Amino acid sequence: xxxxRPIRTEDDYxxxxxxxxxxxxxxxxxxxxxxxxxxxxxxxxxxxxxEHYPIPAQDPVQTINSHMELFNLSRRDLSELLGSxxxxxxxLNRKRSLTLDMIHALSTKWRIPAETLxxxxxxxxxxxxxRA
Numbered sequence: 580x581x582x583x584r585p586i587r588t589e590d591d592y593x594x595x596x597x598x599x600x601x602x603x604x605x606x607x608x609x610x611x612x613x614x615x616x617x618x619x620x621x622x623x624x625x626x627x628x629x630e631h632y633p634i635p636a637q638d639p640v641q642t643i644n645s646h647m648e649l650f651n652l653s654r655r656d657l658s659e660l661l662g663s664x665x666x667x668x669x670x671l672n673r674k675r676s677l678t679l680d681m682i683h684a685l686s687t688k689w690r691i692p693a694e695t696l697x698x699x700x701x702x703x704x705x706x707x708x709x710r711a
Contacts, residue, residue, distance in 0.1 A: 583619055586627040595624050638700035639677055640670065646691055660684050673703040 586592050599620040607613035637645060647657065654671065658664040661681055669675035677685075677696060686693040 583616065583623075586623050592624070592627050592631075595620055595627075599624060636698075637695070639696045639698055640673055640700060642691060642695045643685065644671065646689060650689075652689075660688055673701065676702065 582598075584591065586595050599617060602613065602617045607617050643657070646652070647654075654664070654667055657667040657671070661667050661670065661684065666675065666681075670677060670681070682693055682696045685691045685696055
């Protein structure tokens with residue numbers, strides 16, 4: 580593989596981004612030398628970004644909100660899924676914990692991974708972490 584090097588500094592990172600960007604217009608064939616180079620660069624960049632620019636994990640309410648925004652879903656959609664508008668409002672306003680049935684519905688119907696929904700999170704009215 581031509582000219583691959585570890586990413587230790589911001590300059591190395593910028594170099595790797597520049598190198599991988601050229602493959603976006605002309606996607607290399609999987610298994611070809613350029614395809615292998617692309618895979619190695621992507622792995623190096625991902626490792627550097629995870630170490631230097633970590634994205635904090637979202638709690639279940641943030642995950643639901645992000646999913647609703649991403650898929651253009653409304654509170655009404657959530658209300659229909661959870662069985663009532665007050666229940667949906669309480670979840671989004673952190674006044675109620677998700678139940679196992681709610682987690683199951685969100686996971687199976689909206690395809691939100693259950694493991695992201697079972698994480699403990701703060702409720703607004705209790706100020707402590709609740710477990711679904």
